[in-house]
Amino acid sequence: MMDFGFSLSKSSTINLDTVDTTLYKKLCDMEPDARICMSCGSCSASCTAASFSGMSLRKVILALQRDQDVRPMLSNCMLSGKCTMVCPRAINTRHLILTLYRIYDR
Amino acid sequence: MKENIVIIGGGIAGMEAAKQLLVLGYNPIIIEQQDHLGGHVSQWHKLFPDMTSSHELLDGLSNQIKDANVFLETKVNSINALGDSYNVILNNGVNIVAKAVLVASGFHLFDAAKKEEYGYGVYDRVITNADLEAWFNKRADARIPEHPKAVGFVHCVGSRDLKAGNSQCSKVCCTTAIKQAIEIKEIFPETEVYCFYMDLRLFGKKYEDFYINAQRDFGVHFIRGRVSEVGETIDNRVQVKAEDTLTGKPLKVTLDLLVLMSGMVCNPRTNELAEMIGLNIDDDGFLKSKDNVYTIMESNRPGIFYAGACTGTKTVPETVAEARAAVLSIHHYLTQA
Numbered sequence: 001m002m003d004f005g006f007s008l009s010k011s012s013t014i015n016l017d018t019v020d021t022t023l024y025k026k027l028c029d030m031e032p033d034a035r036i037c038m039s040c041g042s043c044s045a046s047c048t049a050a051s052f053s054g055m056s057l058r059k060v061i062l063a064l065q066r067d068q069d070v071r072p073m074l075s076n077c078m079l080s081g082k083c084t085m086v087c088p089r090a091i092n093t094r095h096l097i098l099t100l101y102r103i104y105d106r
Numbered sequence: 107m108k109e110n111i112v113i114i115g116g117g118i119a120g121m122e123a124a125k126q127l128l129v130l131g132y133n134p135i136i137i138e139q140q141d142h143l144g145g146h147v148s149q150w151h152k153l154f155p156d157m158t159s160s161h162e163l164l165d166g167l168s169n170q171i172k173d174a175n176v177f178l179e180t181k182v183n184s185i186n187a188l189g190d191s192y193n194v195i196l197n198n199g200v201n202i203v204a205k206a207v208l209v210a211s212g213f214h215l216f217d218a219a220k221k222e223e224y225g226y227g228v229y230d231r232v233i234t235n236a237d238l239e240a241w242f243n244k245r246a247d248a249r250i251p252e253h254p255k256a257v258g259f260v261h262c263v264g265s266r267d268l269k270a271g272n273s274q275c276s277k278v279c280c281t282t283a284i285k286q287a288i289e290i291k292e293i294f295p296e297t298e299v300y301c302f303y304m305d306l307r308l309f310g311k312k313y314e315d316f317y318i319n320a321q322r323d324f325g326v327h328f329i330r331g332r333v334s335e336v337g338e339t340i341d342n343r344v345q346v347k348a349e350d351t352l353t354g355k356p357l358k359v360t361l362d363l364l365v366l367m368s369g370m371v372c373n374p375r376t377n378e379l380a381e382m383i384g385l386n387i388d389d390d391g392f393l394k395s396k397d398n399v400y401t402i403m404e405s406n407r408p409g410i411f412y413a414g415a416c417t418g419t420k421t422v423p424e425t426v427a428e429a430r431a432a433v434l435s436i437h438h439y440l441t442q443a
Contacts, residue, residue, distance in 0.1 A: 014350055016256075016300070016359035028325070036321045038306075039330070039352050062352055065327070089318075 014066050023103065024064040031099050033091040037061045043083035043093055049076045057083055057093055060100070074100060108133035110204040111436060112194050114182060114379065117145020118422060119210035119414030121167045122429035124174040130437055135175040135202055137182060137194075139375070143168060145212055151242035153422055154278075154285040155312035181375075185383045192383075192409060206409050206436045209393065210429065211379065213370040213415040216264030216272070224260065224366055225336045231344045231361070232336065234263075234368045235279065238286055254297050254362035257290050258346055259283040260333045261303040265369030274390050276369030277419045280307045283367050284320045291324040299326045300359060302333050302348055310421060331357065336364060370419040385410065392418045403432040411436055 027034050037058065044056035053076035060070045074097065083093040109132050113120045116138030124134035142148060143164070150160040181197045185207070194202045218226040218234045225232045230249050233241075241247040261283055265276040280303065287299045306328070308314045320326040331348040339345050343360050350357040372391030380387050386394035386406045393416050396404040403411050413432040414425040 012355050014353070014355050014357040016357065032322060035325060036318050038317075038321075038328075059353075066350070066353060066355075 019065075019067045021065060021067065023067075026103055027064060027096070027100060030103070031092075031096045033089070034061055034096060036089050037091060038089060040088060042086040042088060046082045046086045048080040048082055049078050052076075057097065060097075070100070071104060074104075109206075109440060110135060110202055112137065112192070112202055112204045112207045113210055114207065115145070115210040115212055115414075115416070116140075116143040116176065116178075117210060117212045117414065117425075118147045118164075118167075119212065119416075119425045119429045120145075120208070121164075121171055122426045123208050123210060123413055123433050124171045125167060126430055126433040127436070128171065128173055130433065132436075133175065134171075135177070135204070136171075137177050137180050137196060139179065139181055141179050143176065143178075146215070147422065149236060149243075150239045152285070152289070154281045155310070155316050157285075182379060182382075185379065187383070187407075190409070205440055206411065208411045208413055208432055208436065209376065209379070209385075209405070209416050210413045210432075211373050211376040211416045213392075213419065214373050216270070216276075216368040216371045218263055218366045218368045220270060221263055221267075221366070223335045224263065224333065224364070225338070225344070226366055229336065229338045229344050229364075230342060231338075232364045232366065234366050235282055235286065236368065238365050242289060249363075251362050254290075254294060256298045256300070256359065256361045257287075257294075257363045257365065258300045258302060258333075258359065258361045259287055259365045259367060260346075261301065261306075261367050262332065263366040263368050264371065265367075266304065272369065272371055272390070274370075274419055275307060276367075277307065277309075278421055279367035279369055281310070281313045281316060283365075284308075284313075284316050284326070286365065287326045288316075288320050288324050291320075291326065299324070300361075301326060301328050302346070303328060303330060304332050310423075329357065370415060373416065376416050383407065383410070388418075390418070392416065403428060403435050409439065411439075 039058050041058050044050050044058050047055055049055040055076040063070045077097050081094040087093055111127050111132050111134050113136045116136045120136050127134040147160045153160050183195045183197045186193045191203050191205050192207050233249050264270045283301055308317050331351045333346050333348045335347050337345050344364050345360045347358050388394040395402045395417050411432045413429040
């Protein structure tokens, strides 16, 4: 292809018509509480790994609904379980993360 | 002879006030513009958070106010102070003298067509919350497809919108959107439902439970971002654009039905009435109470009282409670005078 000295960047728009939510639905089947997350950010604020790695369970749950790869972020989790202690919706977040590992392992 | 009390407006506030005034031995006279009582509630199907049938509620109330005088399809032509009373002249020629007047003239639903970017009245698949309630009641609306794949709700249409002239939150729309989203899921379980919100204001008893219910049991998707524009697709559906503020990315989705949650705005007829008799109007256009904490039912004029959404946005339980409070204020006013 001819080089015109510029390139097109990929659109960052989330298109919900084409988004693949298979993984998110699988998570919801195994962990129905994933649905009641209200994105308050308590999990991320208390996260042991957040300040060093950008780990955020709030973002993970949201990214799954937008079909984005959450594995790089998830790999930073140290399973401290602090997020479980602060979740106001009483989601067993540590268990939810382990379930996600299991889904990805398959 | 029983003391006349004029009630302007025969919605839920006016009806409840008439019921309580009858119990206390007064002669309530309801003046209603429409050809039926019940106001906005009569256009609704079910009320949150208990899914109460609005028709059963109104039927019960109607039965209890059979002894009240009701003028339907009637307007107040003029109202003047006459000594310690008020002379209320109706457009049917009737003249009523009463020591106390209760203004229960309610609100107007925001005209969604004013938010042109949402395409109400332009695109077939865009309706309002009131249109959807009418469909729940009658199941007849050509704009609502038989098997919608995706349905969206836009919160805060005309509310919290200085540009639309309304700074106020309409209070009921968040919970109504959740209620209607659940109802849609009950009718169409396979449909994806999206709620576009700025904040979810679920302040009342059971409202938050309603939200959790919608998320967990019905899988309603909540997207934090105000819809910026709506366009029609070639196959007659609507494409909605918003920012997904929680991921910080633009978002788009194609829907078979978009429901605009029209908010509550002041009733312009109430303002005409207020000018006739010198009642203070607040800067949001609603009637101005003596204060907003303790005497919401009282006006700046002795003998004129308020109940319900004529002073600001209210839920049904708030309106009913205020009607009762206003009746007690009227009773104290008349017995102490």
